Amino acid sequence: MIEFLHDCNRALREADTVDNDQPVLDRDYNELLRSAGRRLMLRVAPAGTHGLYDACNGVAALRHEGDEGVGTMLVSRRLHPAIVPVLTLETPVPMRDHRSIRKLLELSEGHTALISDASHVFGLGQLVAESDGQYEPLVTVHFTNHYSWEMSHAGHVLMRVVSNTPRLPQGQVAADNFARTARIVFPSLSLDSIDYLWDLAHKATTQPTGTILVISTGAAKEAQRLTRQCFRVVPRIMTPSVLRLVTNIDGAVLIEPSGMCHAIGAILDGLATEKGDSSRGSRYNSALRYVNSSKYPALAVVVSEDGWIDLLPS
Numbered sequence: 001m002i003e004f005l006h007d008c009n010r011a012l013r014e015a016d017t018v019d020n021d022q023p024v025l026d027r028d029y030n031e032l033l034r035s036a037g038r039r040l041m042l043r044v045a046p047a048g049t050h051g052l053y054d055a056c057n058g059v060a061a062l063r064h065e066g067d068e069g070v071g072t073m074l075v076s077r078r079l080h081p082a083i084v085p086v087l088t089l090e091t092p093v094p095m096r097d098h099r100s101i102r103k104l105l106e107l108s109e110g111h112t113a114l115i116s117d118a119s120h121v122f123g124l125g126q127l128v129a130e131s132d133g134q135y136e137p138l139v140t141v142h143f144t145n146h147y148s149w150e151m152s153h154a155g156h157v158l159m160r161v162v163s164n165t166p167r168l169p170q171g172q173v174a175a176d177n178f179a180r181t182a183r184i185v186f187p188s189l190s191l192d193s194i195d196y197l198w199d200l201a202h203k204a205t206t207q208p209t210g211t212i213l214v215i216s217t218g219a220a221k222e223a224q225r226l227t228r229q230c231f232r233v234v235p236r237i238m239t240p241s242v243l244r245l246v247t248n249i250d251g252a253v254l255i256e257p258s259g260m261c262h263a264i265g266a267i268l269d270g271l272a273t274e275k276g277d278s279s280r281g282s283r284y285n286s287a288l289r290y291v292n293s294s295k296y297p298a299l300a301v302v303v304s305e306d307g308w309i310d311l312l313p314s
Helices: 002-013 029-044 051-061 098-105 175-186 192-205 219-225 240-246 278-293
Strands: 071-075 083-094 112-116 120-127 139-145 147-153 156-160 164-168 209-216 231-235 252-255 260-266 297-303 309-313
Touching: 029 051, 029 147, 029 219, 029 231, 051 098, 051 139, 051 147, 051 156, 071 120, 071 164, 083 112, 098 112, 164 231, 175 192, 175 297, 175 309, 192 209, 192 240, 192 297, 209 278, 219 231, 219 252, 219 260, 240 260, 278 297, 278 309
Parallel strands: 071 112, 209 252
Antiparallel strands: 071 139, 083 120, 112 120, 139 147, 147 156, 156 164, 209 297, 231 260, 252 260, 297 309
16 A cells, blocks of 8 residues: 555656656556565565565575475564574575575474574574563564465464565455355345355365366356366265365366356366456466356356465356
8 A cells, every 4th residue: 555655646746748648657556566565575674674575586486406495484683582593504695595595495394494684594493482571473484385475473464475476365255245246146046045155165265275166057058068178077066075075176166056066177268358467377367267258147266376265256
């Protein structure tokens, strides 16, 4: 918000001219998010150290012996009383040395994390227990996947970054939000049917590797159309326990608003749309293309591997 208001302030100060037909507020949306992410990391870095946001992106982009970078880094001033040193490097490694930091990240495990002052990594350490008088919540950077990391404070995730694009953290989809969206897409649905679909959608959001649940009035015909791009099943009422099993494979699950399932592992199609977002990956964008191209009322519940949960109505 601060970054956006900064742009608005600049826009008010810069008058448009006859020779310039470009709007002042013409910055790319994702670039605005990246600038806001840098600003946030600058505020949490000790002594306002620059470059922490870009350094974290650089580390997250690297693999070590083929493995994705997964680990934790505590950010604090040096010799912080809330950190118990485990191992101290004789020569601290600068954060701009992404390859070395990525290699050292392999040492972090459980409560043991890399320790950094946002300028250098100077060893391994552990945060003291909350019951300890020296305890103080510190900024923590969790490297979660390739190109993915998140920043948290006192156990609360403040920002998630995927492919150099920050997002605010999202929790579980709220039941009232799902019900409101379902009523818009399927106005004739009863409250009991909406509650049943909510049980299925909520189960889908717990799939750790991501999935797509498509609720469509044309699920039977769509399963037939996508025969070569899905596993058609003998129609049956989907249950949360069965949904947990079938979402272990790639592809979408196609069900009717009644809960009747017609296909699993479906590869969705559809025309490209201006609403697409290249930073969100193929699962989100394929579901978006599908619901926007569908000739049937449809609602897609998209659970991405990076933790994002989206409701995409047609």
